[in-house]
Amino acid sequence: MIQTVIFDMDGVIVDTEPVHHFAYYQHFKELGIEVSDEMYRSFTGNSTRNIFQKLKTHFDLQEDVENLILRKRQLFNEAFDLKEDLYLIEGVEDLIKDLHANGIQLIVASSASKVTINRVFTRFNLHQYFTHIVSGEDFPKSKPHPAIFEHAASLSIAPKENCIVIEDSTNGIQAAVLAGIFCVGYDSFHSKDQDLSKANIIIQHFDELNFEKVCQLN
Structure with a gap:
């Protein structure tokens, strides 16, 4: 699970x-x-x-x-x-709240700097839902190297077999695959130039996921 x-x-x-x-x-x-x-x-x-x-x-x-x-x-x-017209990706806030309310641990593992991650999280009041923030600036090699996801999985309350990664980029998906973690590819308008084919499953909208569906993955 x-x-x-x-x-x-x-x-x-x-x-x-x-x-x-x-x-x-x-x-x-x-x-x-x-x-x-x-x-x-x-x-x-x-x-x-x-x-x-x-x-x-x-x-x-x-x-x-x-x-x-x-x-x-x-x-x-x-x-x-x-920039005033900066919004969360459609449906992701509902998914975050649903997973958190049902006891799923949430970790962010982003290539962005800690400063940028914290800026986003503060603006949208997201810190309350995530137990850890992992920044790519702490690793000598970026995605597709798996180090960032291997580290994120080491912070999990469960073995990596009980973790999933949600990614939208070619490099990010490859990093998750190399880390041996089940990967959900998010195929959005913004990822039109990215190759998501190595993801375990691909979604087009976050309403395709909820607590019950996530629990059944992998």
């Missing part, structure tokens, strides 16, 4: 991608580099640190990775605070 649900955040709980996209491209403009749409899409599921490590190598940037991270974070925070 499933006892723990591990949520990705971006694209699963909230769609901050437009804010990230704006911040990254503002930063790219400042740096004087041209990042193709294809290259940008390949970063989905990567931590900010890993992204700038790759960009530093690819474009031979002289700036320190930590300074690049701080500037992008500043641009993101400015845009985040100004």
Whole structure:
């Protein structure tokens, strides 16, 4: 029986991608580099640190990775605070509340920084439902490396056989698979360029899941 649900955040709980996209491209403009749409899409599921490590190598940037991270974070925070039309993904809040009310442990495992995760969780009052926040910034390798999900599963009240991951990206799903955790692929408008085929099941809307259905997974 499933006892723990591990949520990705971006694209699963909230769609901050437009804010990230704006911040990254503002930063790219400042740096004087041209990042193709294809290259940008390949970063989905990567931590900010890993992204700038790759960009530093690819474009031979002289700036320190930590300074690049701080500037992008500043641009993101400015845009985040100004963006009023930021909403939770449709149906996810009801699912979170349903699972929590029925004793399911909830963990978030996101490639986003702790600062960004906490900003989102504070804005939408989500801290009360989750026992742990796991950030990709704490791991040297990003998704599809399984470290973030392996760590999240180690925080579970149950063995990983009794955990599931909800993901919407190619890299995130591959990370869950490599970690040996049952994966629900969320196929949304925002994941149209992502390959969800390795997920154990695929959903199009969160109303397809509830406590009873989750308990029957895997």
